[in-house]
Amino acid sequence: MLINAEHLLQYQRCKRRPILDINADKSLRDAPNDLLSKLQQDKVIYHQGILAGFDYEKPQYSPGNREAAQAATLELMQRGVEYIYQGVLLSNYQDWVETASENYTLLSRPDLLVKQSGESCFGDWMYVPANMELGKRPKQEYQVVAAFHAQALAAIQGVIPDKAWLILRTRDISYPVDLAKWTPQMFQILEEFIEAIKSPEPPEMFISRQKCNLCHWHSQCYAIAQAQNHLSLLPGVTPVRYTQLQTLSLTTLESLANTNPIILEDLPGFDSVVATKLTIQAQAVIEQRPLILPTSLPPAELTFTAPVELYFDIEAQPDLDLDYLLGVLVVDRQNNTQQFYSFLAESPEDEELVWRQFINLVGQYPDAPIYHFCVYEFDTVKRLAKLYQTPKSLVNPVLNRFVDVYEQLIQSVALPVESYALKVIARWLGFEWRDKEASGAKCIYWYDQWLETGDRSFLEIIQRYNEDDCHATRSVKDWLVNFFQNECSIIQESEVRMQK
Structure with missing residues (x-):
């Protein structure tokens, strides 16, 4: 052999x-x-x-x-x-x-x-x-x-x-x-x-999304993991944590959901917050419903609905250290309108131009929160501001308006999903991208194809995907606001009944 x-x-x-x-x-x-x-x-x-x-x-x-x-x-x-x-x-x-x-x-x-x-x-x-x-x-x-x-x-x-x-x-x-x-x-x-x-049998699979997505055995392993309700499909279960759970014979969703978090707190890879979130995450998947985390943000710190809201998403080409598309969805709730702006660098040399266009647009709405999903957009704005020597007096007020929907979500609620990626959550809510196979990774490939061939169809599909990402971020943010409004109403009604 x-x-x-x-x-x-x-x-x-x-x-x-x-x-x-x-x-x-x-x-x-x-x-x-x-x-x-x-x-x-x-x-x-x-x-x-x-x-x-x-x-x-x-x-x-x-x-x-x-x-x-x-x-x-x-x-x-x-x-x-x-x-x-x-x-x-x-x-x-x-x-x-x-x-x-x-x-x-x-x-x-x-x-x-x-x-x-x-x-x-x-x-x-x-x-x-x-x-x-x-x-x-x-x-x-x-x-x-x-x-x-x-x-x-x-x-x-x-x-x-x-x-x-x-x-x-x-x-x-x-x-x-x-x-x-x-x-x-x-x-x-x-x-x-x-x-x-x-060995007559291959080693046990562990679905790790970043490592597994490019593997030619992914579909086969994923199908087995789904059939088994394998714990690697549960958000928060890392290889280190899974090994620790195995030592306690906690290898099913049910056993983890019924475990007292105190038992897990001192294990390697855990602490009191992680242990609690992981057990509640298992409960959410079993019950197929969202559950509020005990460590959730106070209602005052959660996101809210504003008269005008901006939703921001970036497409990048890491190999070129290039952020070539800055997309912004402007939602005017007072006038019931929405407009998407696609600031696209058709060549790497245009990055500064699209950066200036972005700063000019968000400056027109000085009171509007800027919603994004994960930290990349926040970090990229800081990077571009430094790269193109944009005054802090102009950039800092923009950064102060950024609201990370992902962070607010994972700190406040456990969802019955396999991942807290934007695509997974938005699809759980019923949102769908117009191009089913589109992804951030494919956009990297498509932008390279645009630079190589000059075929504008590659830019068009990237722009559609970026716009859909902004709409998906809005869907998640609106759901989060409505969910907690409904929960607060239920709690208040319960308190009123108890007082009577």
Whole structure:
């Protein structure tokens, strides 16, 4: 059986995915989505940019022939080529771990093999591995994979490198990987992975939205999780908290909903607030109705209905550090009108223009609250103000009018939903986006397509999505106001009856 570095990388992110990659029916995998295709394209472009600074050679061999690939790589290493791109190194697990009872073929394909002085089987030079990663930080998973490449390299050249390298997007120089630190951890993860391969059943799934959405097994795992009412679908249940709940045999919604929060307060990942919110969240899902949190904001601090309200949403392209669309929905309740303004940068150079247009618009409504969902809009306004040297006297009054509907919601009520993302909550309320497949992630892809093709249909769908986001934010905000107004009325009526 073959084990490669990609297996080890994915195992650190999800223990289930690489096991399915090896053992499951590949026809059950999801089709690649646009964002995943974009990420793969971004990685190719990123590699090309880095490689432009190196005089490298790439081993030539017939596709699918691993032995020929290694032979071509060894020929380049024996010649002392300075930089080898995507060399292939094969070794045996029993050569790595002499006590191993079973053998596996280990395949290493570092992005670069870099020649340096030293003694090896090739002569007075040796090689160290370097990987080019799209990430901006030297994550554990990257460093463990770098240690895997170094160990495979040691089996080939007869000497283990003293370090490996990561070339990250935000660093002008390479990041050195401490192999003395990461090699033992790599072996531990590799051994765990091999044990998982031998198990007749794949590891338990845990639905983590950020990590799972791009996985080709997502639909299959999500269907299983839904059928089981798996606790990972409950907002607030992180992997750390789930492990703690398992130790107490709290693995169902019912058991969690009936648990005294005091039992959970001192566990790692919990405190009194988290414990209470999590048990009430489970109750809300079981009862399929919203429940007020005991830690909710006082009514005076909750949002309200104003004569004129602004709803604000941004679309961004992170790779370009660009906020290219600032959308504002102006709702005039006194005159029963609404107007959407779409300030769009058709090129990155137009960002300052749309920023000025936004500031000019919100300045026309100095008393109107500016509703948004999550902190991104607030932080972005501060960033753009600093970038374009907008006076604080102009920006601070705007920021003081910002109201984060998300924060008010999660501090005051538990909803019977799987996530507190805007799409999930608004759809629970019955709101629907005009373009069913649209998302923030897809807008990143569509904006890239606009820049590449000039096809305005990409801009139009982005603008529709942004406008719908503003209307969705309004729907959630209005529901929150009405919900608490109704609850307060019920409480007041109950108090009146008691006094009588």
